Amino acid sequence: MDNTETTSGRPPQTDFNTVFNNDLDYPRLGNVTFRRGTLTENQEALFTENWPVLGKDLSDEIIDIDSWFGRSGHKTIVEIGSGTGTSTAAMAPLEADTNVIAVELYKPGLAKLMGQVVRNDLDNIRMVRGDGVEVLVRMFEPESLDGLRVFFPDPWPKARHNKRRIIQSGTLNLFASRLKKGGVLHVATDHADYAEWINELIHVEPTLEYKGWPWESCPQLTNRQVITKFEGKGLDKDHVITEYLWEKK
Ligand SMILES: C[S@@+](CC[C@H](N)C(=O)[O-])C[C@H]1O[C@@H](n2cnc3c(N)ncnc32)[C@H](O)[C@@H]1O
DSSP: SEEEEEEEESSSSSOHHHTOOOOEEEEEEGGGGGOOOOOOOOHHHHHHHHHHHHHSSSSOOOOOOOHTTTSEEEEEOEEETTTTOOHHHGGGGTTSSSEEEEEOOHHHHHHHHHHHHHHHTTTTEEEEEHHHHHHHHSOOOOOOOOEEEEEEEOOOGGGGGGGGGGOSSSHHHHHHHHEEEEEHHHHHHHHHHHHHHHHHHTOOOOEEEEEOOOOOOSSSSOOSEEEEEEHHHHHHTTOEEEEEEEEEE
């Protein structure tokens, strides 16, 4: 893709304002792109064996969803920042008719999810490793998704890091562009300050209709099934969970 800032050794970072010809705000990823971590020998072996079939790395390949899942006519939901995949793996069996694509920067998280997928024979989950914003721009066609999920995004609590938050006017615009008409965006946070930040942005994207929470007739599964590791930590601290649902107009 043109208009890409490339610094040696770094994954490509799109200059979104130029590409989309707007002045919206997009997250500055900084060094989080390079999150590493070690895998156990077993995890590494399982990952190496299954990644060519179940996983993809960020690239400029537009994903052929039907051929990747080996079926056609099914809804597709992308989850950005799936972490260790706890809720991804818990929700998937309840939405077996839906293709679920988990996007994560953190390889050990993907390896954990891979373990669950293989052990529990979950055949409706695939994974992409990379920055979810770049993955959406480069690997998914506009209006190709039925749902997008962002559960407990990194809160970046220090004021000088707020710009790194994934929920911003530009990403909401990008999320909307990848959703089909009637598609659903579901965001959850347990961070009060992040909730205030999102509250300010609820109506910023004109093609997303805010549906509030809960939305009884929502066309996709909204119950996350489990208290995730991060959510658990929040609950321990008496944090309130705030959930948001929007529908693509
Ligand atoms: C606080 S954790 C929450 C994980 C999981 N959703 C949960 O509820 O347990 C946020 C996750 O988002 C990932 N992440 C942060 N920025 C991302 C990005 N731009 N693209 C993909 N993943 C990202 C982080 O690596 C981390 O695993």
